[in-house]
Amino acid sequence: MRISKHIALMLLAFILWSCSDQKSLPILGESQTDPISGALFAYRAPEFELTNQLNQTTSSALLEGKIQVVDFFFTSCPTICPKMTTHLKLVQEAFKDQQQVAIISYSIDAAHDDPDRLKNYADSYEIDHSKWKLLTGDQKTILELAKDYKVRAFDDSSDLGPNLIHDGTFVLVDQQRRIRGYYNGLDELDTQALISDINLLLNE
Numbered sequence: 001m002r003i004s005k006h007i008a009l010m011l012l013a014f015i016l017w018s019c020s021d022q023k024s025l026p027i028l029g030e031s032q033t034d035p036i037s038g039a040l041f042a043y044r045a046p047e048f049e050l051t052n053q054l055n056q057t058t059s060s061a062l063l064e065g066k067i068q069v070v071d072f073f074f075t076s077c078p079t080i081c082p083k084m085t086t087h088l089k090l091v092q093e094a095f096k097d098q099q100q101v102a103i104i105s106y107s108i109d110a111a112h113d114d115p116d117r118l119k120n121y122a123d124s125y126e127i128d129h130s131k132w133k134l135l136t137g138d139q140k141t142i143l144e145l146a147k148d149y150k151v152r153a154f155d156d157s158s159d160l161g162p163n164l165i166h167d168g169t170f171v172l173v174d175q176q177r178r179i180r181g182y183y184n185g186l187d188e189l190d191t192q193a194l195i196s197d198i199n200l201l202l203n204e
Contacts, residue, residue, distance in 0.1 A: 029042065048145055067172070071185055073107060088185070092127070111139070118134040168184060
């Protein structure tokens with residue numbers, strides 16, 4: 001059966017439109033109101049100032065204009081953290097030459113994860129210190145940061161022993177500190193989706 005020239009042109013136009021249509025990532029979180037002007041603006045990831053694995057201060061101000069992939073972990077975590085770190089290594093390798101992408105891992109075990117311990121952990125995974133910051137500081141402050149990123153992390157320790165709990169979420173933060181996505185850090189396919197979404201942000 002022959003396809004008319006008109007239908008063929010319509011099919012070609014649809015194919016070209018489909019190829020040019022680019023996915024747009026949502027902007028997540030409740031809108032906030034400027035207390036002075038009353039204007040609405042998008043929810044922003046929290047500001048912070050903590051210490052990294054090289055015993056240097058790392059702050060949100062130093063990451064201004066960068067795309068950030070954020071997670072919460074602790075170095076002695078025997079369950080989900082090794083897999084999360086391995087998946088974040090995929091992100092590191094995908095953007096090893098892209099200075100606009102940073103990885104931020106907050107330790108929720110301030111009592112043990114000092115800079116030396118964080119550096120040993122980083123070195124064991126061949127983490128690029130210039131791109132990936134493992135952060136420590138006041139534990140209460142870091143657990144509050146988890147709430148601000150809208151992820152689960154808390155200290156449920158008791159007289160029976162320590163019990164640090166966190167989920168396996170990766171948070172994608174754009175150049176304006178807006179949250180653009182949540183991903184299952186235990187799933188390699190979801191990590192690949194994260195990598196694809198970072199590339200979208202780089203081309204926005």
